[in-house]
Amino acid sequence: MGFIAPLVVALSLNEVFQPLFKKITQMVIYLPHLFSWVVVGGIWIYILSPDAGLVNGVLQWIGVGPIHFFAQEAYAKPIMILSAIWKDMGYTCIIYLAAIVGISPTIYEAARIDGANRWKQMIYITIPQLVPTMKVVLLLNIMGILRIFDQVFVMRNPAISREVDxxxxxxxxxxxxxxxxxxxxxxxxxxxxxxxxxxxxxxxxxxxxxx
Incomplete structure (x- = not known):
């Protein structure tokens, strides 16, 4: 999931034609990467808090909850996965966007002359040209998959430790x-x-x- 999500976001941002909106979006999704897991973990713990958390506030407003997300093993792994994706997605997304910028514009011009719409250009030009970058990103993700520590150290507790250790x-x-x-x-x-x-x-x- 951490490999696919940034690719989808990068391809979506590449279709945005408003430069200001594109730059702001890139900045917003990149910001979590600049924070340590102490900060990111604290944000998620606060958001999912059963007392004053934003998510439980919405759930109580619709008549559900509160749910103790960090005390139930069923939610432990999804929270860890989603928070990790949220933190690193901006960095990987920028790698993909940089690779997209490096694709020769003449290829897209030839495709437009042949009648290819934006969707076909993405499927038959952009994604194939991103394959080398996708390989690098996949290898980087694999290299770090067994070295996960700081996220678990910050966000674990005795109730879910067996599930996330x-x-x-x-x-x-x-x-x-x-x-x-x-x-x-x-x-x-x-x-x-x-x-x-x-x-x-x-x-x-x-x-x-x-x-």
Missing amino acids: VIMMYVYEKGILEFEMGVATAAAFLVVLATLILVSLVRKGIRFDME
Whole structure:
């Protein structure tokens, strides 16, 4: 989802013809990337708060709730996924937009002469030209998938810890809290090894070195 959402947003922004609106939208979606997970986690915890949260305020207004989002395992993973996408979507979106700008305008001109509308230009020109960039973004996402820590550290609590704990959290607990450096080092080495294997498989699967 973190790979697809920025692509959809970038393709949508590329169809916006008003420069001011386009720039403001880019700035708004990029801002969360500038904040640390302490700030982003605090924002989401406040928004989903059962007492004064915006979401529960709307739910109570329509006669539902309140819902304790951060105390129910069913909501734990979706919240983690959505907040991670929200935070990093602006950065990845700008990478895609930069790649779109680099596409030769003559290709679009030739397509328009042949009668291709905006939708066909997106499907047959923009997306195929973005494939190399999409491969890079996918690899970057895969490289970081096993190193997730700060988000979980900030947003977890005992009620949902079993559902959202990751291996880096285990490394932190063993190495920092319990000071079992041998176990923590072994776990960290397994993270590096698993990342190497995963990236190698994905790299081969998407034919990263081929045009």
